[in-house]
Amino acid sequence: MAQAFPASTTTTPAPRTLVLHSPIDGSRRGEVPLMGDAEVRAAVERARAAQRAWAELPIEARAERVARIIDAFVERMDDLVDAVVLETGKPRNDALAEWITVADVCHYFTRHAARILADTPIKLHHMKWRGSYVTHVPMGVIGVISPWNLPLAIPMGSVIEALIAGNAVVVKPSELTPLALLKAREITDAAGIPSDLFQVVTGDGRTGAALIDAGVQKVVFTGGVSTGRRVGAACAERLIPCVLELGGKAPLIACSDCDVERTARSIVAGGFINSGQLCISVERVLATEAVHDRLVERVVALTRELRQGDARARDVEVGPMIFARQIDIVEAHIKDAVARGAHVATGGRRVEGPGMFFEPTVLTRCTPEMTVMREEIFGPIVPIMKVRDEEEAIRLANDSSLGLHAYVFSQDKARARAIAARVEAGTVMINDVLVSYCAPEAPFGGIKSSGYGRVHSDESLRAMCHPRHVNYDRFAMPLNSPLLFPYTSAKYRGLRAAIVATFKRAPLVGRLADFL
Numbered sequence: 001m002a003q004a005f006p007a008s009t010t011t012t013p014a015p016r017t018l019v020l021h022s023p024i025d026g027s028r029r030g031e032v033p034l035m036g037d038a039e040v041r042a043a044v045e046r047a048r049a050a051q052r053a054w055a056e057l058p059i060e061a062r063a064e065r066v067a068r069i070i071d072a073f074v075e076r077m078d079d080l081v082d083a084v085v086l087e088t089g090k091p092r093n094d095a096l097a098e099w100i101t102v103a104d105v106c107h108y109f110t111r112h113a114a115r116i117l118a119d120t121p122i123k124l125h126h127m128k129w130r131g132s133y134v135t136h137v138p139m140g141v142i143g144v145i146s147p148w149n150l151p152l153a154i155p156m157g158s159v160i161e162a163l164i165a166g167n168a169v170v171v172k173p174s175e176l177t178p179l180a181l182l183k184a185r186e187i188t189d190a191a192g193i194p195s196d197l198f199q200v201v202t203g204d205g206r207t208g209a210a211l212i213d214a215g216v217q218k219v220v221f222t223g224g225v226s227t228g229r230r231v232g233a234a235c236a237e238r239l240i241p242c243v244l245e246l247g248g249k250a251p252l253i254a255c256s257d258c259d260v261e262r263t264a265r266s267i268v269a270g271g272f273i274n275s276g277q278l279c280i281s282v283e284r285v286l287a288t289e290a291v292h293d294r295l296v297e298r299v300v301a302l303t304r305e306l307r308q309g310d311a312r313a314r315d316v317e318v319g320p321m322i323f324a325r326q327i328d329i330v331e332a333h334i335k336d337a338v339a340r341g342a343h344v345a346t347g348g349r350r351v352e353g354p355g356m357f358f359e360p361t362v363l364t365r366c367t368p369e370m371t372v373m374r375e376e377i378f379g380p381i382v383p384i385m386k387v388r389d390e391e392e393a394i395r396l397a398n399d400s401s402l403g404l405h406a407y408v409f410s411q412d413k414a415r416a417r418a419i420a421a422r423v424e425a426g427t428v429m430i431n432d433v434l435v436s437y438c439a440p441e442a443p444f445g446g447i448k449s450s451g452y453g454r455v456h457s458d459e460s461l462r463a464m465c466h467p468r469h470v471n472y473d474r475f476a477m478p479l480n481s482p483l484l485f486p487y488t489s490a491k492y493r494g495l496r497a498a499i500v501a502t503f504k505r506a507p508l509v510g511r512l513a514d515f516l
Contacts, residue, residue, distance in 0.1 A: 011259070013318070014108060016034055017031040017032065017034055017035050018031065018175050018178075018202065018204065018363075019031045020032065020087075020176075020178075020179065021087045022086065022087075022089065022355075023088065023319075023320040023321060023322050023355060023356045024045070024089040024310050024311075024312065024319070024320055024354075024355045025252060025310070025354040025355050025374040026354055026355065029086060029087070029179065030179065030412075031438060032178050032179070032182070032202040032203075033202055034202070034203045034204065034317040035201045035202055035203045035207050035210075036203075036206070036207070036208070037210045037213070037214075038461065039201065039214070040170075040172075040201050040203075040207060040210040040211050040214050041210070041214045041216075043170055043199045043201050044141055044143075044170055044211070044214040044215055044216060045215075046196040046199065047141045047170050047196055047197065047198075047199055048140060048141050048168065048215075049196065049435070050168055050194050050196035050197040051138070051140060051141060051166075051167060051168035051197065051316070053194045054166060054167075054168065054194065054197055056167040057166075059113055059117055059166070060114055061115075062163065062164055063109070063110040063111075063114065063164055063277050064110070064500060065192060065193065066106065066109075066110050066160060066163050066164050066193070067106065067107075067110040067192050067232060067351070068180075068192055068193075069106050069160070069187075069188055069193065070103050070106050070107060070110075070388045071191070072187045072188065072190060072191035073099065073102065073103055073106075073187060074103070076187050077099060077133070078415070079094075079183060079186075079187075080095075080152065080183060080184065080187070081095045081096055081099060082095075083152075083179055083180040083183040084098055084099075084151060084180045084407065085311050085312060086179070087151060087177045087179050087180050088148070088149075088151065088177060088180075088274075088319065088322050089310075089320040089322065089355070089356075090274055090275075090311065090319045091311045091315075091316050091317060091318070091319055093310055094273060094274055094319075097153075097438075098150055098151075098152040098153040099122050099152065099153075100438065101153040101157065101158070101437070101438050102152060102153055102156040102157065102406075103439065104440055105156070105157045105160050105344050105440045105456070106159075106160050107332050108440040108441060109160060109161060109164050109440065109461060110164065110181055112458070113164045113165075113461065114410050116458045116461050116462060117136045117165065117461065117462065117465065118132045119134065119135045119136075120133060120134040120135075120471065121133045122134065122469075124194055124395075126502065128474070129282060129473065129474055129476075129477055130471055130472070130473060131412075131471070131473075131474045132469060132470065132471045132472075133469075133470055133471060133507075134467050134468065134470045135467075135469075136165070136462055136465035136467060136468075136470055137166075137465055137466045137468045138165055138166030138464075138465055138466075139165075139217040139218050139464060139466055140167060140168070140216070140217035141167065141168045141169070141170060141215070141216045141217055142158070142162040142167045142168070142169045142170075142216060142217065142218050142220065142221045142464065143169075143170055143171075143172070143211045143212060143214070143216035143218070143219045143220070144158045144159065144162075144169060144170070144171040144172070144219075144221075145171075145172045145174050145211065145212075145219065145221045145222070145223070145231070146158075146171060146172070146174065146181070146219070146222055147174050147222050148173075148174035148176040148177040148322050148323060149274060149277040149278060149322060149378075150274075150278075151173060151174065151178070151179075151180040151181055152179035152180045152181065152184060153437075154222050155171045155173060155181055156181070156184055156216070157440075157455055157456065158171075158190075158220045158455060159171060159198055161455070161461050161464050162464050163193065163197065164461065164464075165200065165461055165462075165464035165465050166465070167217075167464060168196070168197045168198070168199075168370055168425060169197070169199075169281045170198075170199045170200075170201060170211060170216065171198075171199070171201070172200075172201050172202075172203065172207050172208045172211050173200065175200065175202070175203065175204045175205075175207075176322060176323060177322065178200070178202045180499050181200055181291060182200055182202075184281045185198060185199075185200050192348075195243050205227075207492050208231075210497035211236070212231065212234045212235060212238070212240075214235070215239070215500050216240065217239075217240060217242070218240055218241050218243075218246075218464070219231065219240060219241075219242040219243065220242070220243045220453075221242060221243065222245040222246075222279075223246065223248045223375075223447050224246065224247055225246045225402075225450075225451075228244045228246040228451055231244065232244055241453075241463075242453065243445070243451075243452070243453030243454065243455060243463075244281075244442070244452055244453060245279070245379075245445055245446065245450075245451050245452035245453075246282070246402075246404075246405070246446065246449065246450050246451035247279060247376040247402055247449070247450060248279040248280055248283065248376065248401040248402055248404030248405055248446065248450055249283045249284065249374075249375070249376055249400050249404075250270075250281060250282055250283050250284075250404065250405040250406055250407060250425070251283070251284050251285075251286055251393075251396070251397035251400075251406050251407070251423070252266075252267060252270065252282045252284070252285045252286065252406075252407040252408075252409065252433070253286050253340050253390065253393040253397060253406070253407065253408045253419060253423070254285060254286065254287040254288060254290075254291055254292075254295055254393075255288060255390055255393075255408070255409060255410035255412075255415065255416070255419070256288045256289075256290035256389070256390070257411050257412055257415070258291055258409040258410055258411065258501070259408055259409070259411055259431075260291055260294050260298060261298065261407070262377060262431065263291075263295060263409040264295055264298035264299045264302055265302060266282075266409065266431075266432060266433045267282055267285055267295075267382060267433075268299060268302045268303055268306070268382075268449055269301050269434070270282035270407065270433035270434055271283075271360075271380070271381070271382035272303070272317070272318055272360045272380050272382070273305060273340065273434065274319075275318055275319055275320065275321055275322075275358070275360075275379065275380045276377060276378065276379045276380040276381060276382075277321065277322060277323075277326070277379065278434070279376075279378075279404055279405075279413075279450075280404060280405040280427075280433075280434060280436075280437060281377075281378075281434075282382060282407065282433060283376065283383075284366075284372075284373050284383050284384075284385065285375050285384040285385065286385055286392075286393040286396055286397060287384055287385070287386055287387065288386075288387055288388070288389055288393065289386060289387070289388060289389075292344075292384075292421075295384075296345065296362075296364055296384055299362055299382065299384070300345045300346050300362050303346050303347065303360050303361075303362050303382075306318050306348050306360050308351065308359070308360065309357075310355070316456055317335060318360055318380065319357075320355045320356040320357045320358075321356040321357070321358055321379060321380075322354055322356070326378055326379050327356060327358055327379070328349060329377070329378070329379065330358055330361075330377065330380070330381060331350075332364050332371070333370075333371055333372040333375070333377055333379075333381060334348055334361065334363070334372070334381065336370060336371045336372065337363050337366060337370045337383065338373045340367060340370050340452060341365055341367065342363045342364065342365050342366050342367075342372070342383070343363065343364045343365045344362075344363060344369060345362040345363065345364045346359075346360070346361065346362050347359035347360050347361030347362065347380070348361045358379065358380055359380070360380045360382075361380055361381045361382070362381075362382050362384065363381060363382070363383040363384065364384050364513075365386075366383040366384060366385040368385070368396060368399065373385065374400070376402065381492040390411050390415075390419060391410075394419060394422050394423060397423050397424075398422075398423065398424045400424075400448070401448055401449045402448055402449055402450045403417070403424045403425045403426060403446050403447040403448040403449075403450050404425060404426055404427070404446035404447075404450040404451075405425055405426065405428075405436075405446075406420075406423045406424075406427070406429070407428070407429050407430075407432075407433055408420050408423070408428060408429070408430050408431075409430075409431055410430070412429070413430075416430045416431070417430065424448065425446070425447065426443075426444070426447050426450065427442075427443075427444065427448040437456075437516065439456070440456050440457070441456070441457060441458070442456060442457055443455075443456060443457035443459060443460060448477065482494055482495040483495075
C-alpha cells in the first residue's frame with residue numbers, strides 16, 4: 001500500500017517532525033524529521049557529488065565494497081531484526097526473512113555484476129567495416145519511494161542494485177516505518193559505503209513528491225495503484241524512467257488433483273504471513289469442486305491454530321496490522337461479503353485490547369461480485385470460492401485489473417505449467433507461495449494495473465544504467481565511398497546496384513549480404 005502523494009509538489013506549512021507509534025501497543029517509538037523541498041534537494045545534490053567518484057570505480061571495486069554490507073548485516077543481524085519487529089510488530093521469523101532477502105540480493109549481485117554489466121558486442125549483419133557494442137553507464141541518482149509493509153527488504157534491494165550499477169541512491173521510506181531503514185543506513189555507513197552515496201529522507205507524501213522533483217535520474221516506487229499513477233505521471237512530466245510495483249490480487253487455483261494438505265498450508269501461509277500485508281499475498285482462492293470442501297475444512301483448522309500477539313514477548317505467527325486505515329478496509333470487505341452471502345468460517349473481528357490486531361479470517365461461499373474478490377485486501381483475510389473446474393478458475397483469475405502474482409496447485413507438472421501459461425500475472429508460482437520474491441535472479445513486477453518495470457534479475461541491474469551504443473571502425477572505408485561526398489551519378493548507380501543485389505530475394509542475397 002502507498003503513503004499519501006499529493007497532486008502537486010507545492011509544500012505547505014507542516015509540523016517539522018513525524019511522531020511514530022507502535023502497532024503492537026500504541027506506544028511512542030520516536031520521531032523523525034519531516035523533510036521539505038529544500039532538504040530533499042540538498043540530499044540529492046550531495047548524492048550527485050558523491051556519485052561522480054563512485055561511478056569512476058571499476059565494477060569489480062564497487063562490487064567488493066558493496067559486498068562488505070553482507071558482513072556488516074551479519075554482525076548486526078539481531079539489531080536489524082529487532083528494528084523491523086519494533087516498527088511493524090511482525091514475528092521475528094518474518095523480520096529475519098526480510099534480512100535474508102537483502103543479504104541474498106547483495107550476495108548475488110556482487111558476485112555477478114561484472115558479468116551482467118559487461119559490454120555487450122553486437123554483430124552487425126552487413127556493415128562489416130564497422131563494429132558495435134553496448135556499454136552500461138550509471139544513471140546518476142536513483143530515487144526510491146518505499147512502503148511500510150517490508151521496510152527493510154523492499155528499499156534495500158533497490159539500494160544495492162543502484163550502488164553496484166554505479167549510482168547514488170536517495171530513499172524516502174514510508175512515514176509509518178522509517179526506523180528500520182535508518183538503522184540499515186547506519187550499518188552501511190559503518191561498512192564503508194560513503195555516507196552521501198546512500199541517503200534517507202524522511203517525511204510524508206510531500207517528501208516523496210519533492211524527491212521526484214529534486215533532479216533524480218530514475219524513480220523506483222512501491223505502493224498502491226492510485227498513488228502509482230500519480231508517481232508515473234510526475235516522472236513522465238520530467239522525462240525520467242520509473243519502476244512501478246503496485247497492488248496485487250493474487251489468485252490461487254486449487255486444481256482437482258492438488259495435494260490438499262500442501263495446498264491448505266500454503267494458503268494459510270500465503271494469506272496470513274505479515275498479517276496479509278504483502279502485495280503477493282494469497283488474496284482469493286479458486287478451489288475446484290473436487291477438492292473444495294476438504295480444502296476449506298483444512299484451511300479453517302490450520303487458521304485456528306495460528307498464534308497472534310506481541311512478537312516481543314512470545315512466539316507468534318501473526319502480528320498486528322501496521323496501518324490503522326487498513327483495519328477499516330478489512331472490516332468493509334467482510335461486511336460487504338457477508339451482506340452478499342459469504343460465511344465467516346473463522347475470525348472476522350478486531351482483537352480487543354491495545355494495538356492494531358485483527359483476527360486471521362477465512363471467508364467461504366464467496367462470489368465474484370464481492371469486493372473481497374475484486375479489490376486488494378492487504379490484510380488477514382482469505383476468501384475462498386468454489387468453481388466448477390480449472391477453466392472457470394482461469395477465467396476468474398484473469399478477470400481482474402491487477403496482475404502481479406498468481407499461484408497454481410496441481411500434482412501434474414505439465415497440467416500446472418499449461419495453466420500457468422494462461423494466467424495473466426507477472427509471476428506464476430506452482431505448488432508454493434511468496435518465496436519467488438526471494439530469488440534475486442528472477443524478475444519481480446506486474447502487468448495491467450500492477451505496474452511496469454522490474455526489480456531483481458540481471459535486466460533490473462542493467463536497467464539501473466543507460467545503455468550506450470558505441471560504434472567503431474574495424475577498417476577504413478575508401479575515401480571514394482558512395483556514402484561520402486562528393487555525390488556522383490556513378491556512385492549512385494553503383495550504390496543502387498548493391499542495394500538491389502543485397503535485398504532482392506534470390507539465392508545470391510545471402511552470400512552477398514554476408515560479404516557486405
